[in-house]
Amino acid sequence: MNKQKSYVADIERALYDIRDEDRSTYKSHAGLTEEIIRDISARKNDPDWMLAFRLRSLAVYHSLELPTWGPDISDLDMDQIVTYVKPDAKMVGSWDELPDDIKNTFDRLGIPEAEKKSLAGVGAQYDSEVVYHNVQQSLTDDGVVYTDMESALRDHEEIVREYFMTLVPPKDHKFAALHGAVWSGGSFVYVPRGVQVKIPLQSYFRLNAAGAGQFEHTLIIVEPGASLHFIEGCSAPKYNVTNLHAGCVELFVKEGARLRYSTIENWSRNMMNLNTKRALVERDGLIEWVSGSFGSHVSMLYPCSVLHGEGARCEFTGVTFASKGQSLDTGASVIHAAPHTSANINTRTISKSGGAATYRSAVKVTKKAPHAKCSVNCESLMLDDESRSDTLPVMDVEGGDADIGHEAKIGRISEEAIYYLTARGIDENEARAMIVRGFVEPIAKELPLEYAVEMNNLINLELER
Amino acid sequence: MLEIKNLRASVDGKEILRGIDLNVGRGEVHVILGPNGGGKSTLMNVIMGHPKYEVVDGTITFDGENLLELKTYERARRGIFLSFQAPEEIPGITVENMIRTSMQAMSGGKLKYLEFRKQLKSMMAELKMDQSYARRYMNVGFSGGEKKRSEILQLLMLNPKLALLDETDSGLDVDAVQIVSNGVAKFHNENNACVIITHNTQILKSLKVDRVHVLLDGLIVKEGGAELVNKVLEEGFGAFSNE
Numbered sequence: 001m002n003k004q005k006s007y008v009a010d011i012e013r014a015l016y017d018i019r020d021e022d023r024s025t026y027k028s029h030a031g032l033t034e035e036i037i038r039d040i041s042a043r044k045n046d047p048d049w050m051l052a053f054r055l056r057s058l059a060v061y062h063s064l065e066l067p068t069w070g071p072d073i074s075d076l077d078m079d080q081i082v083t084y085v086k087p088d089a090k091m092v093g094s095w096d097e098l099p100d101d102i103k104n105t106f107d108r109l110g111i112p113e114a115e116k117k118s119l120a121g122v123g124a125q126y127d128s129e130v131v132y133h134n135v136q137q138s139l140t141d142d143g144v145v146y147t148d149m150e151s152a153l154r155d156h157e158e159i160v161r162e163y164f165m166t167l168v169p170p171k172d173h174k175f176a177a178l179h180g181a182v183w184s185g186g187s188f189v190y191v192p193r194g195v196q197v198k199i200p201l202q203s204y205f206r207l208n209a210a211g212a213g214q215f216e217h218t219l220i221i222v223e224p225g226a227s228l229h230f231i232e233g234c235s236a237p238k239y240n241v242t243n244l245h246a247g248c249v250e251l252f253v254k255e256g257a258r259l260r261y262s263t264i265e266n267w268s269r270n271m272m273n274l275n276t277k278r279a280l281v282e283r284d285g286l287i288e289w290v291s292g293s294f295g296s297h298v299s300m301l302y303p304c305s306v307l308h309g310e311g312a313r314c315e316f317t318g319v320t321f322a323s324k325g326q327s328l329d330t331g332a333s334v335i336h337a338a339p340h341t342s343a344n345i346n347t348r349t350i351s352k353s354g355g356a357a358t359y360r361s362a363v364k365v366t367k368k369a370p371h372a373k374c375s376v377n378c379e380s381l382m383l384d385d386e387s388r389s390d391t392l393p394v395m396d397v398e399g400g401d402a403d404i405g406h407e408a409k410i411g412r413i414s415e416e417a418i419y420y421l422t423a424r425g426i427d428e429n430e431a432r433a434m435i436v437r438g439f440v441e442p443i444a445k446e447l448p449l450e451y452a453v454e455m456n457n458l459i460n461l462e463l464e465r
Numbered sequence: 466m467l468e469i470k471n472l473r474a475s476v477d478g479k480e481i482l483r484g485i486d487l488n489v490g491r492g493e494v495h496v497i498l499g500p501n502g503g504g505k506s507t508l509m510n511v512i513m514g515h516p517k518y519e520v521v522d523g524t525i526t527f528d529g530e531n532l533l534e535l536k537t538y539e540r541a542r543r544g545i546f547l548s549f550q551a552p553e554e555i556p557g558i559t560v561e562n563m564i565r566t567s568m569q570a571m572s573g574g575k576l577k578y579l580e581f582r583k584q585l586k587s588m589m590a591e592l593k594m595d596q597s598y599a600r601r602y603m604n605v606g607f608s609g610g611e612k613k614r615s616e617i618l619q620l621l622m623l624n625p626k627l628a629l630l631d632e633t634d635s636g637l638d639v640d641a642v643q644i645v646s647n648g649v650a651k652f653h654n655e656n657n658a659c660v661i662i663t664h665n666t667q668i669l670k671s672l673k674v675d676r677v678h679v680l681l682d683g684l685i686v687k688e689g690g691a692e693l694v695n696k697v698l699e700e701g702f703g704a705f706s707n708e
Contacts, residue, residue, distance in 0.1 A: 414553065415516070415517075416553050417553045417554075417555055419515055419516065419537060419553075420549065420552065420553040420555070421555070421563075421567075422536070422537040422538040422541065423513050423537055423538075423541055423546075423547050423549075424538075424541055424563070424566075424567040424570070424619065424623070425538050425541035425542045425567050425570040425571045425623075426538055426566060426567060426570045427536075427538045427570070428536075428538070430566075430570070431538075434555070434558055434563075434566065435555065435558075437557065437558070438555055438556050438557025438558040438602070439556065439557055440557070441556070441557030441558070441602075442557065
């Protein structure tokens, strides 16, 4: 087995599953009350407007119902979730200054090594707070800001205030409201006009505490003509209680700017991953999503691109792999809100050993978007008879001349194809793995090499399970 | 090399092979003739170990080993190769990747990449295949002739002991048959053997046929030397129906 770590994560699930002793210095009480929110806010030294924002979000949270249209999330008991866990570490700019167990965790995940090799900046969050942050001096010199959200709120308060949860308002849905009330940690990136960030930045989110929630907020602003590749990785060790991840990602892509946002998510099987990601793309801007969903018990994840300026574009590439005990409901959404906007959605979902994978997408073309172009290609592969796969694409076209293409395929792995490969001396397991790898190949070739290797490793790992 | 005794096999409870005896020795070329639906492809697939077919009775040994106890991939690794009549498409897996994976599986070790590339390139040239096919997905969007050539390419690269060729020449134009036929001739030598299912003689021109079997309704109804090929193809199978 390949022992070398790539920088997203590693092939051995065991590595993700090593838990550190819980030495958090502060944990909020489980459940959700105004008192808890005030307490979190005070501990984080929020400005007054942020406390007010949290409290308004809490009120919205209580007024909204759980969504009933997706996978079953009735296991989720908010009264049992600890919303804020402060690790026993201050944020540092050197791995060596971290407590040993936390440092070792990130070492095992290969983050410091990856930083040396191929990243221009790294942020690492442990439970509710960011514990490590570092960015190359040359980027800082260009005026690029890459920091944790708390520091951003302190040092760039006006920018944060202008953008924070304007794209994903708390009233959007219950978990957006929850996020607005209890958010903690996350990343802030600001790329000034015309600056090309050539080497990727990466944030890694690690949830160690049992029964806790992680609610990091990611806010990225790419000013006109600038470009950035941002990578996000996430994992958690397995516990027998439910953990909750309700992060929020807001991406602002200005005129002629480009942003590539890549995630390979590998949460443990007790995680409810209810994440909201949205991008606002201005004139001639480009958002590229690369999204890999492998872990979690339940996922609901549909990154949304609002094509707001003329000629704005979206490229969405996604892979989802649902195995035993998993219900992964993933997809994408695009709103064409200006002329000549275009979108490409390309996804592969795989289900195995009773896992359920649903592809769900929504494409909306408003009246303001003549000559919109959208092409959706979603393919599903079921590896056995007990697994499930569903495809639910929704198209809502108000404009008359939109060019919309949709191609969906759902199939089972072909026994004849397996026979063909075995007749060439390849054993059944490898034959199966080859067919699956071939199935995701159109996606894999879009990924940077390390990610393609990583995705293959994760697929092999899932197939062995 | 290959010994088949009283082989009876069925699919979905229907008996297709009703008692086949066949011996193929090292260095030999055997031809199987017969109408469609007579059991020719079934025989090939049973030798290869297709899970869909159930062997009801009889034995198959290969170099003295009981094949029926081996899985398909183990049979392949012992040196049996089947050129499929309708090869599967494998999206996302390139021809080169598939052949390399296959060769590594057979040899149990790593291939030297440059040597492999060189060999692949020369075999493709031999089969008049455009080099770009190495990077195309296995059989995806291939014409009938291209699929058959890709089967022969695999035959040449894997160099098995026993080649089972299931209508490798059907549906091809004259030039393509010539290319495929040259490929088979290039493969064949005194240390290996071929069993060829065909409906015409052209693929046999560059080979010395040792034995011909007429398979009808799950039974071998007639056997003979090379001369039988022309006789059967001229007179049809009707003459054997009553034998």
